[in-house]
Amino acid sequence: MPLITYRQALNDAFAEELTRDENVFLMGEEVAQYNGAYKVTEGLWKRFGCKRVIDTPISEAAFLGLGVGAAMMGLRPVVELMFWSFAYVGFDQIINNAGCIRYMSGGLINVPMVIRGPANGGTNVGATHSHTPENFLANTPGLKVVCPATPYDAKGLMIASIRDNDTVCFMENTLLYGDLGEVPDGSYTIPLGVADVKREGLDVSLIAHGRAVLTCLAAAEILATEHGIEAEVVDLRSIRPLDEETILNSVAKTHRAVLVDENKPFCGVSAQIAALLAEHAFDDLDAPVLRVTALDAPAIYSMPLEKLQLPDAQAVVAKVLSSF
Amino acid sequence: MPEITMPKLSDTMTEGTLLRWHKKKGDKIEVGDILAEVETDKATMEMESFEEGTLADIFVPEGGKVLVGAALALVLKDGEKAGDKPKASAPATSTSTAELSTPQARPAISSGRPLTPRARAAALRTGGGAGGNVNAGVRVKSTPLARKIADARGVRLDAVKGTGPGGRIIAFDVESAPVGSPAPASGSSPVAAILPTPIAGMPETKVPLSGMRRVIAERLLASKTQIPHFYLSIEIDAAPMMAFRKEYIAASGGKITFNDIALSAVARAAMQKPKVNAAFAGDSIVQYGSVNLSVAIAVEDGLVTPVIRDAQNLSLKEISAAVKDLATRARDKKLKPEEYAGGTITVSNLGSYGIEQFCAIVNPPQAAILAIGTIVKKPVVNSRDEIEIGHRMSITLSGDHRVVDGAVAAEYMTALRKLLESPALLLL
Numbered sequence: 001m002p003l004i005t006y007r008q009a010l011n012d013a014f015a016e017e018l019t020r021d022e023n024v025f026l027m028g029e030e031v032a033q034y035n036g037a038y039k040v041t042e043g044l045w046k047r048f049g050c051k052r053v054i055d056t057p058i059s060e061a062a063f064l065g066l067g068v069g070a071a072m073m074g075l076r077p078v079v080e081l082m083f084w085s086f087a088y089v090g091f092d093q094i095i096n097n098a099g100c101i102r103y104m105s106g107g108l109i110n111v112p113m114v115i116r117g118p119a120n121g122g123t124n125v126g127a128t129h130s131h132t133p134e135n136f137l138a139n140t141p142g143l144k145v146v147c148p149a150t151p152y153d154a155k156g157l158m159i160a161s162i163r164d165n166d167t168v169c170f171m172e173n174t175l176l177y178g179d180l181g182e183v184p185d186g187s188y189t190i191p192l193g194v195a196d197v198k199r200e201g202l203d204v205s206l207i208a209h210g211r212a213v214l215t216c217l218a219a220a221e222i223l224a225t226e227h228g229i230e231a232e233v234v235d236l237r238s239i240r241p242l243d244e245e246t247i248l249n250s251v252a253k254t255h256r257a258v259l260v261d262e263n264k265p266f267c268g269v270s271a272q273i274a275a276l277l278a279e280h281a282f283d284d285l286d287a288p289v290l291r292v293t294a295l296d297a298p299a300i301y302s303m304p305l306e307k308l309q310l311p312d313a314q315a316v317v318a319k320v321l322s323s324f
Numbered sequence: 325m326p327e328i329t330m331p332k333l334s335d336t337m338t339e340g341t342l343l344r345w346h347k348k349k350g351d352k353i354e355v356g357d358i359l360a361e362v363e364t365d366k367a368t369m370e371m372e373s374f375e376e377g378t379l380a381d382i383f384v385p386e387g388g389k390v391l392v393g394a395a396l397a398l399v400l401k402d403g404e405k406a407g408d409k410p411k412a413s414a415p416a417t418s419t420s421t422a423e424l425s426t427p428q429a430r431p432a433i434s435s436g437r438p439l440t441p442r443a444r445a446a447a448l449r450t451g452g453g454a455g456g457n458v459n460a461g462v463r464v465k466s467t468p469l470a471r472k473i474a475d476a477r478g479v480r481l482d483a484v485k486g487t488g489p490g491g492r493i494i495a496f497d498v499e500s501a502p503v504g505s506p507a508p509a510s511g512s513s514p515v516a517a518i519l520p521t522p523i524a525g526m527p528e529t530k531v532p533l534s535g536m537r538r539v540i541a542e543r544l545l546a547s548k549t550q551i552p553h554f555y556l557s558i559e560i561d562a563a564p565m566m567a568f569r570k571e572y573i574a575a576s577g578g579k580i581t582f583n584d585i586a587l588s589a590v591a592r593a594a595m596q597k598p599k600v601n602a603a604f605a606g607d608s609i610v611q612y613g614s615v616n617l618s619v620a621i622a623v624e625d626g627l628v629t630p631v632i633r634d635a636q637n638l639s640l641k642e643i644s645a646a647v648k649d650l651a652t653r654a655r656d657k658k659l660k661p662e663e664y665a666g667g668t669i670t671v672s673n674l675g676s677y678g679i680e681q682f683c684a685i686v687n688p689p690q691a692a693i694l695a696i697g698t699i700v701k702k703p704v705v706n707s708r709d710e711i712e713i714g715h716r717m718s719i720t721l722s723g724d725h726r727v728v729d730g731a732v733a734a735e736y737m738t739a740l741r742k743l744l745e746s747p748a749l750l751l752l
Contacts, residue, residue: 255469286469286495
């Protein structure tokens with residue numbers, strides 16, 4: 001299987017879908033002629049032309065609204081946000097329009113749009129460019145939220161998202177764009193709402209999404225080699241729909257859950273999972289549900305401190321050890 | 325501003341009842357004055373004052389039950405004024421909530437009958453061992469999984485040492501804990517179960533514990549460790565019983581067994597001497613108004629004790645039919661849970677196995693169990709001091725000494741002997 005980057009895996013997904021379905025088009029700031037701020041759309045403008053890959057002005061509210069309208073009319077827009085942090089400018093379009101139209105039209109009108117781009121901290125771009133808003137968006141019934149951790153998942157989930165008939169908020173991670181992974185050639189999909197057990201273990205479930213999954217895998221390795229603890233790593237892959245069954249099955253097996261989340265802790269994704277476990281896994285738990293999240297503060301600009309703000313493997317290891 | 329607190333008047337005293345105040349509010353108190361009478365677990369004692377001054381306030385009314393160390397009254401020295409009331413608003417062991425718990429919930433050994441949520445909550449508040457896992461007022465820190473495993477295995481959490489963070493009991497601790505270990509007495513450490521270690525070269529088979537085996541292990545261990553047993557044996561003349569049975573069968577055409585006759589006699593004797601038809605309930609003794617006879621029946625992999633209700637009112641024919649029915653359905657595992665519940669006294673009969681005499685373990689929370697042996701021919705000295713061949717049957721009562729004393733049990737055995745040696749009385 002070819003070894004390609006997370007960035008290339010996404011690029012391949014777009015190329016597959018642009019070729020397969022003429023209703024699919026890409027749009028966003030500098031996605032076309034400049035090949036994308038993070039080069040995720042590299043070569044696509046050249047290959048598919050101005051009608052399929054479109055540069056927009058700096059106007060998120062406007063081009064998100066354009067995307068909603070186009071999707072309502074039957075097109076399948078893939079709208080890039082240079083940073084997911086800029087989504088807040090267009091929240092009305094995302095939440096009130098993309099998220100609510102199917103419900104408010106009595107199911108007559110779908111909004112098959114993908115909104116995508118990097119959503120993460122840790123890149124020294126300051127508080128207003130470092131948000132991880134998956135919890136905000138997952139809070140809206142009508143929207144789907146996907147956070148892939150690996151190149152393989154990125155491609156399969158992107159193709160599934162483009163083909164999905166609802167708006168999917170697809171959150172990539174700048175720090176992962178260069179990560180290599182095995183990705184098959186050609187088209188394949190990974191269904192939304194299906195988590196993936198990235199590492200099997202018996203002693204504790206590490207539950208995470210996005211880049212935190214890799215943090216968990218690193219922590220699991222340390223736990224196994226230095227502490228004799230076999231951690232299971234559950235990659236949620238999509239936040240909404242949420243694969244509750246896989247989470248509960250894992251905790252029923254390991255009896256411990258440590259939730260690792262680059263989201264902020266307050267009303268974060270891990271808070272939702274903690275509630276799920278409290279209600280449905282109570283008798284399976286042999287320790288309190290614990291969390292390792294981003295520090296509850298705006299993204300810190302100082303680079304050394306910013307590193308401390310996000311969960312790392314040592315923090316996960318320490319948290320796991322505290323539950324034994 | 326000294327507070328008078330409930331003194332510890334004996335080593336085992338944890339709480340006392342304030343029977344009577346000898347002083348009233350406003351009285352002058354001298355050192356050595358008798359303030360009140362207090363009832364402890366052992367005796368009623370007078371409580372002396374170690375203070376002098378004025379009895380400014382009384383916090384516990386007569387009849388109030390309080391824990392050792394709880395404030396009873398306030399004495400002010402001359403010139404002192406009452407400040408704040410003592411923070412300890414008398415940690416009274418509530419008597420009102422106890423009424424909420426069912427009688428089955430209160431004996432130290434649970435009857436095994438499921439409680440309503442309301443009764444369970446009440447039992448938890450009063451520190452009763454309803455769930456088996458609560459020790460007077462001490463919250464045992466344990467995980468939900470540990471509690472689930474403890475319930476399934478019959479492990480008492482208060483006897484388990486937690487190895488989790490902060491001493492929390494985790495699954496590991498209960499998986500390796502002995503089943504049904506009693507609550508440790510304060511100050512002493514729990515005794516670990518003695519488990520077999522592998523014997524070199526010995527072939528062995530591990531038979532997993534069935535649910536029934538586990539319950540038997542748990543309840544009988546609890547009984548033998550928590551109930552102070554004592555034993556009384558008698559040997560009765562079984563000849564009248566044999567003649568009676570022969571005549572009964574000839575006259576009625578119906579078949580009855582010696583066991584049926586014994587069961588009928590045990591029930592009727594228990595109505596005559598109701599003190600054995602009782603249970604120890606922690607702060608009281610429950611005496612039952614009717615005899616629900618638990619009958620030990622051997623089944624595959626264990627034994628069960630289904631109940632014949634109001635057995636004293638049943639004719640021999642009815643008792644015989646009831647036992648037959650229970651035994652058949654017990655062996656087919658067709659008995660409903662309620663048919664095991666509510667027994668007040670138990671009979672175990674190993675006569676058909678040729679056992680002459682044995683001692684049974686009390687079936688908790690009951691106070692007595694009767695062990696009946698086989699009828700044997702042996703030389704006896706008759707009233708004319710001649711040796712003749714007699715038919716003798718041995719009966720042994722095992723009693724809970726907290727409820728029944730030797731003399732009371734002896735009276736019961738005398739009543740039982742009379743019925744069995746004059747079985748026509750069973751027809752009245």
